[in-house]
Every structure is written in structure tokens, then in C-alpha cells.
Amino acid sequence: MQPPPSSSVPSNKVCKLGHALYGLKQAPRAWFAKFSSTIRDFGFSSSAHDSALFIRKTERGTILLLLYVDDMIITGDDTVGISSLKQFLHRQFEMKDLGSLSYFLGLEISQDSSGYFLTQAKYTSDLLARANLSDCKTVTTPVDPQTRLTPLDGPLLSDVTLYRQLVGSLVYLTVTRPDIAYAVHIVSQFMTAPRSPHYAALVRILRYLKGTLFHGLHYSPHFSLQLHAFSDADWAGDPTDRRSTTGFCFFLGTSLISWRSKKQTLIARSSTEAEYRALADTTQELVWLRWLLSDMGVSHSAATNLYCDNQSAIQISHNDVFHDRTKHIEIDCHFIG
Known part of the structure; x- marks a missing residue:
């Protein structure tokens, strides 16, 4: 390795590496700084809205x-x-150049004339094997709608490590499986002291995955790139702290590109307040997506429809306003139904 700039080392001496650099906390930052400066020399620029995305536009x-x-x-x-x-x-x-994209970080990508299909079938199969559920019976839903889990239900698990490992793997599985996002959100709340009912809910998710092993996301190139969003929330759905859960999803044409299921940070005093909190979170994600798509050359000059429930929708556009060093966003909302 090269000696630090402030040290003087004879030309016939080398530095002895006392610790692997790959495991240091500074290593990712140093690597990203090195790669960023190198790729900028080739004419790329980093997106202002996703630092891991580099863009180069030429004639x-x-x-x-x-x-x-x-x-x-x-x-x-x-x-x-x-x-x-x-x-x-x-x-x-x-x-190494691995050629056309087919496998990336556990994601399996296939391509045909209808577009791209993303799945995590092998990842799911390995997860079922780790939980000894490869031959389990399947269920049709990932969660029982009548179940209300609390932190004090049932006896504590003897092996909390397995529970935490399986939940962590399920969190990554939601990258291509939005249908389990809510169920995984529920079981991930009991990582500190999981109990037997929590593990039973976890097993139900895995049994559902066993019957839907090859489900995934399809992205078609044959539809418009119009962005539209859906937002909803339950009210006081958590039986312990009575906080509501926000859920939203975004479609680009007919392709699902973003979704979330997350418990709200404050207790809503009414269903209307819960809906408005969900709307605020959805709008925040919407503004970021419009900026990110604009960086990639997909601009949206018209307002975006945000559907709040079955009866109403909102058109949202934004303008950037700068005051000193703080960036504020003005949101223009128009109810259209």
C-alpha cells in the first residue's frame, strides 16, 4: 500500500498492513469517493436525488x-x-463484465418481447430451506386478517436468532414482492423479544411464499410513462399503541416502481387525520420520484394523479422555491373527484 501523505518512508521500504481495509468503517466511503472521482473523469455526473446513480448525456x-x-x-x-x-x-x-443483466444481488431478471420480469425465486427457495419449510402446505394469503399481534402474546421463543434472520431476509424479499410488504411490516415489529404467535405469523408468510414462488414484477415497454399514485391508511390499526399504518404505491404506466407499508410516527385522532398523514408521506415520495425520473430523462410537465380512496383523487405538481440555504417545496393540490 502507498504510505499516507504526511509520512516519510524510504523508497526501499513498504508499509505492513495491520488490518484488512475491506472491513473498516471508512472503506465504503473511501471506495465511493474513488469511484465517483474516476467516473466523473469519463463525463458522468451524480444524480442530485440518488447519489448512487451516475448519468452521462451526449449527442x-x-x-x-x-x-x-x-x-x-x-x-x-x-x-x-x-x-x-x-x-x-x-x-x-x-x-468482470457479466453480459446482459440476468442476476443481480439475488434478483433474477428475464427479458422477452413483452418486457422485463423480476423475481427472487431462488432466494425464496433458499429461505424456505433455511426455515425447514420446503415441503410445507401453502396458504392463499400472507396474513390472517383476524390476527392482532401484541408484544406480550404467548411464550418467548428459545431461538430468537432464527426469527431475526428470517425477518431480515423477508425484508429484502419485498424488493420484488410488494404483496408481502404489510405482513413483513407486522412481524418486523417484534424483533427484540419475539414470541410464538409472532413466529406463527412469520411461518404463514413463508407458507404463502411457497405457493407463490415465481411471483414477481413485470415491466412493459409498451405503455406510456405516466406516473400515478395510490395512498391509503388504516386508523388505529395497531392494538398496542393505536398508531395507524400508511400504505402507498406508484405506477409508471402499468409498472409498479415504488411502494411502502409503514406505521405512522404519531397517533391519529381520526381516520381523516390518518389519511392526511398517509397523503403527506405519499406526496413526499412522489416529489422525489418526479425529480429522479427527470434526471433519467422522463419529465412530467403535467400534474400527477394521486388516488386517496375509491371516490377521490388529487392532482399534484410542484415548484422549487429557494430561501437562503433551505429548499422548500410548494405543493399544488387540486381535488378532481
């Missing part, structure tokens, strides 16, 4: 590079620029 088209630690996805309509980028990265780093 031939646009190139997008998404970085996750030391794994990356490169796409765009500038094929010549992509080839030049690969050669540049090969000269700067020791790397």
Missing part, C-alpha cells in the same frame, strides 16, 4: 450507471458510449 444518447457497493448496472441508448465506458472501467479497476 448519441444517455447512459445510466447504478452502483451498489462494487456491483453495477449499466444501461442506456448510447451503445458506443457503453462500450467505451466498459473499456475505461477495465483500465481503472479489476472488474
Whole structure:
């Protein structure tokens, strides 16, 4: 390794590495700084709304590079620029070109004339094997709607490590399985002291996954890139602290691109207040998505429809207002039904 800039080392001496750099807390920051400065030398710029997304726009088209630690996805309509980028990265780093995207961080990607299909079938199968549920009976829903879990139900589990590992794996599985997002949100609230009813709810999710092993997300190129959102909330749904749960999802055309199921931080005094809190969280995500899509060349000049329930919808647009160093967002909401 090279000696630090402030030290003087004879030319015939080397530094002895006392600890692996990969495990240090400073290592990710140093690696990202190195990669960022290198990729900027090739003409890329980092997105202001996602620091892991690098964009290069030329006369031939646009190139997008998404970085996750030391794994990356490169796409765009500038094929010549992509080839030049690969050669540049090969000269700067020791790397492998794995070809067309088919497997990335546990995600399986397949492509045909109808678009892209994302699934985590192998990841799910390995998860079932780890829980010894490969041959279990299946259920049709991930959660029993009559179940109300509390922190004091039933005896404590003897093996809390397995529960935490399975819940952590399920959280990552929601990347392609929004249908289990709410159920995983419920069981993840009891990580400190899980009990037998909590584990039973966890097993039900796994049994549901056993019957829907190959479910995933489909992204079609044959529809418009119009963004629209759906938002909803229950009221005092948690039997312990009576906090409500926010749920929202975003579609780009017919493709689901963002979703969330999360308990609200404060107790809502009415169902209307719970709905408005959910609307505020959804609007925050909506503004960020519009900015991010704009960085990638998908601009939305018209307002975005946000459907609050079965009877009403809101049109939302935004303008940027700067006051000193603080950035404020003005949200224009128009009820259309």
C-alpha cells in the first residue's frame, strides 16, 4: 500500500498492513469517493436525488450507471458510449463484465418481447430451506386478517436468532414482492423479544411464499410513462399503541416502481387525520420520484394523479422555491373527484 501523505518512508521500504481495509468503517466511503472521482473523469455526473446513480448525456444518447457497493448496472441508448465506458472501467479497476443483466444481488431478471420480469425465486427457495419449510402446505394469503399481534402474546421463543434472520431476509424479499410488504411490516415489529404467535405469523408468510414462488414484477415497454399514485391508511390499526399504518404505491404506466407499508410516527385522532398523514408521506415520495425520473430523462410537465380512496383523487405538481440555504417545496393540490 502507498504510505499516507504526511509520512516519510524510504523508497526501499513498504508499509505492513495491520488490518484488512475491506472491513473498516471508512472503506465504503473511501471506495465511493474513488469511484465517483474516476467516473466523473469519463463525463458522468451524480444524480442530485440518488447519489448512487451516475448519468452521462451526449449527442448519441444517455447512459445510466447504478452502483451498489462494487456491483453495477449499466444501461442506456448510447451503445458506443457503453462500450467505451466498459473499456475505461477495465483500465481503472479489476472488474468482470457479466453480459446482459440476468442476476443481480439475488434478483433474477428475464427479458422477452413483452418486457422485463423480476423475481427472487431462488432466494425464496433458499429461505424456505433455511426455515425447514420446503415441503410445507401453502396458504392463499400472507396474513390472517383476524390476527392482532401484541408484544406480550404467548411464550418467548428459545431461538430468537432464527426469527431475526428470517425477518431480515423477508425484508429484502419485498424488493420484488410488494404483496408481502404489510405482513413483513407486522412481524418486523417484534424483533427484540419475539414470541410464538409472532413466529406463527412469520411461518404463514413463508407458507404463502411457497405457493407463490415465481411471483414477481413485470415491466412493459409498451405503455406510456405516466406516473400515478395510490395512498391509503388504516386508523388505529395497531392494538398496542393505536398508531395507524400508511400504505402507498406508484405506477409508471402499468409498472409498479415504488411502494411502502409503514406505521405512522404519531397517533391519529381520526381516520381523516390518518389519511392526511398517509397523503403527506405519499406526496413526499412522489416529489422525489418526479425529480429522479427527470434526471433519467422522463419529465412530467403535467400534474400527477394521486388516488386517496375509491371516490377521490388529487392532482399534484410542484415548484422549487429557494430561501437562503433551505429548499422548500410548494405543493399544488387540486381535488378532481
